[in-house]
Amino acid sequence: MMGWIIVLLSVLICAAGLILLGKLSRTTYEITAAALLLGIAGYAWQGNPGMAGVSVVPVEKANSFDDDMIDARNDMGERFGTAREWLIFSDSLNRTGKHGAAANYLRNGVKAHPEDPDLWVGLGNALVVHADGVITPAAQFAFQKAADISPEHPGPPFFLGLAYAQSGKIDQARAIWTELLGRSSADAPWREDLESRLATMEKMQPALPADLKSPMGQ
Numbered sequence: 062m063m064g065w066i067i068v069l070l071s072v073l074i075c076a077a078g079l080i081l082l083g084k085l086s087r088t089t090y091e092i093t094a095a096a097l098l099l100g101i102a103g104y105a106w107q108g109n110p111g112m113a114g115v116s117v118v119p120v121e122k123a124n125s126f127d128d129d130m131i132d133a134r135n136d137m138g139e140r141f142g143t144a145r146e147w148l149i150f151s152d153s154l155n156r157t158g159k160h161g162a163a164a165n166y167l168r169n170g171v172k173a174h175p176e177d178p179d180l181w182v183g184l185g186n187a188l189v190v191h192a193d194g195v196i197t198p199a200a201q202f203a204f205q206k207a208a209d210i211s212p213e214h215p216g217p218p219f220f221l222g223l224a225y226a227q228s229g230k231i232d233q234a235r236a237i238w239t240e241l242l243g244r245s246s247a248d249a250p251w252r253e254d255l256e257s258r259l260a261t262m263e264k265m266q267p268a269l270p271a272d273l274k275s276p277m278g279q
Contacts, residue, residue, distance in 0.1 A: 143174050144179035148180070148183045151163040151170075154166060160190050164184065164188050164190075170184070171184055171203075176210055177210075181204070181207035181210065182207045182216040185203035185204040185207070186200075188200035195228050201221070201224075204224070208221075213244075215249070222234040222237040235259065238258060242255050242256065
């Protein structure tokens, strides 16, 4: 009902404006009135005044960014150095749901500092978040680039494994994390978390074949 009231008020306002402000001939008035009536007829035919309004849903999703990722990343050495300021600002964009902007910002970061493995890891994470937890070829490239720059850095295999796990590729994730655990020191700050994740996977699926190789080594 409200939709019809708005339509009729709009027509009356338009007609009043033409009469008061326009100096039109009688023929022009008749043509204008016919056009207004035709518009009302068209609305009556195709319109649905009772339909609820459509709200615009933001493209970005604010709930797909996990702050635990920052803690894990800190444990793996990015607290200091070039990457820190880039990653802090990217994190702030992700918290507000601007995942695409966060990824683009880190793309600029790796262009400015192409030899910083932490920035490449951050870009890989941002691309996974932007893809709603799905690992994409671009994210894989970013993690592999970080691993190529710093083969002993725990971040690339840890977060590549996390991306695989989020994408449902449990076998790949477990292979990568098992390899990382095998070369991690007993007091490594990420070791307990890694062991917990692997234990959870062991409860979900049978063990991998012994000869299965990590994708990071391919």
